[in-house]
Amino acid sequence: MNNYMICLDGSTESDRAFAWIEGIALNDPSKQIKIFLLNIIDTKPIDKLNLDFDHDKKICAEKGLSVYANRLQLNNIKYETILVETYHSMRETIIEQAEKHNIDMIILGHASKNKLKRVIDGDLRGKIATYLLKHANCPLIIFK
Known part of the structure; x- marks a missing residue:
């Protein structure tokens, strides 16, 4: 089984990354891709701003995941x-999840962000992609 993990954040770049891995899975004759x-x-970041958007963020994230999951389910992937x-740290969480699920490749959408956007997305210490390039124990594909 080939395990691919795609990090989704609703960006155009992560949508392109999803379309790429979906195409790879559709064209895999062995059907051994997960x-x-x-x-x-x-x-x-929300706690630091003393705001309570956690519930709304969770609902939005669940809906987003279900859209991608439905596409995969329709294609028997x-x-x-x-x-x-x-x-x-989001960066460390990605690494932890990759190790926990025995991921063979991490796929990431990457867009340039200003400081406010990095704070909102939880990327406070710098670029997630750069960290993953240095610390992931598997190959990484980055979509810009």
């Missing part, structure tokens, strides 16, 4: 959804 759909809700709420 796609793990990962969405992380980072609650740290094996998948698993992973929704993680964390106060820890």
Whole structure:
């Protein structure tokens, strides 16, 4: 079984990454691909702003994951959804999930973000992609 994990955040880049891995899975004659759909809700920045958007973020994340899951299900592609709420680093959470699920490749959409967008997305210490390139124990594909 080939396990691929795609990090989804609703961006155009992650949509393109999903379309790519979906195409790979559709054209796999062995049908041995399993796609793990990962969405992380980072609650740290919200707490710092003293706002309570966690519930809305979770509902939005669940709806987003279900859209991708439905596409895979319609095409008979094996998948698993992973929704993680964390106060820890998003970068480290991605690595933890990859190790936990024996992921063979991580797929990530990457867009340039200003400082406010990084705070909202929980990328406070810098680029997630750069961290994953240095710390992931499996190959990483980045879509821009």
